[in-house]
Amino acid sequence: MNPISGKADASLYLVPQIIEQAKKCNISYRVEMTQAHRHAVQLAQAYAQAGDPVRLYACGGDGTLNEVLEGVLRSGNHEAEVASIPCGSGNDYVRNFGKPQDFLNLENQINGHAISVDLMRTQTGISAAICSVGIDAKVAYNIPKYRRIPLCGGTMAYNLSILENLCRPLGQKLRVEIDGKVFCDQFLIATICNGSYYGGGYCAAPKADLQDGVLEVVLVRKMSRLRIASVLAKYKAGAHIAEDGTVCPDLRDVLYCFHAQEVHIIPVDEKNTIVNIDGECGPAERLDAWVMPGAVRFVLPLPVYDSWTQNKQKGQTLFVH
């Protein structure tokens, strides 16, 4: 459990609920509080390596889930199961399967079932859902700077960060290599998607499937400031991709979508860029990502599992806002 995820310490109400539910379901459990950034990687690895059948519930946001998944992968235990109790700010990973609230019922979680999901390997670790380079990553990276200003709350900090980035020169020249094919242009956003959502509900890849062994790459070219708001509104809503998976006709001059196994994004004129990996943003010289098909077992709460398997049988993709 990450006590600093989200707006308030969720452990205050979640720990009593976990104790009550675990007793009710007669399961043995341990609650561990993370003490620092990346502590969850060590905890998850240790529990997954211990040898007993184990299910690890990542209580926090996407960053905490990312760390638990990384720990399980490092352990080499292919049977270990990972679940998410979303109490972070964005909680984007679980949106691939339903609403974040659907993952807060502990009884349904305990009775849930695991499915195999793909992950991405990047140059710095794993990514569960989405990695990106561009104005989205820069906005997220600058938010903490504004949060330190007195009376500057979450939304104000977010808006100021957007304003700062819109006032700067737009776009960055990037070399994007998608399964060996090279694209070099001024891009506003370059996103590598295993899942659909990031940034607190931005639906960058509405047709992404966490079980298909394929990544979706969405490239948004530099455009006039006048056009940005309308294009990003469609990008946020997932309305940039049509039902058949192609880019909507009115956006084809500025937005491209590809399928890939391996992607490399490198800034051309500058040494560094800001890279976003599952919501954790920082400076980097490049972004490399490879798909890892069926890398880990992820638990869906019982009702979510039932509707997920039904939709899979019908060949439908969930599309939740």
Ligand SMILES: Nc1ncnc2c1ncn2[C@@H]1O[C@H](COP(=O)(O)OP(=O)(O)OP(=O)(O)O)[C@@H](O)[C@H]1O
């Ligand atoms: N005790 C701790 N002290 C400081 N940082 C911590 C601690 N435990 C975990 N962290 C770090 O907190 C960061 C934020 O966690 P997390 O991403 O889960 O929450 P969030 O940002 O609110 O949610 P989301 O990513 O869904 O928006 C992670 O980088 C994690 O490594």
